[in-house]
Amino acid sequence: MGYQHCIDRDRCKGCGLCVNVCPKKVLEMSKEVNTRGYFPAYQARPEDCIYCTLCCIMCPDVAITVIKTEQRVETAPETVAQK
């Protein structure tokens, strides 16, 4: 059993709340805009994530989820913002 941390980059409005709340400094803001014209958060250091879900709780746009998986998966390329 593992966990997968996903950010829906097109739901993100770039407020930065998740970046500030993360105790492990996993998240940063992308330098590329999403389809809504915002700079979305992305997992800069996914290997440091402890899946505490603080970022999910903090996000006002419900853009972040932590999903239980059969195997540990670090990132979901189709939903994770790139640098």
Ligand code: SF4
């Ligand atoms: S689940 Fe916790 S450790 Fe992982 S990115 Fe979110 S706040 Fe950081």
Ligand code: SF4
């Ligand atoms: S808290 Fe949500 S909306 Fe704000 S930057 Fe993070 S993912 Fe984007």
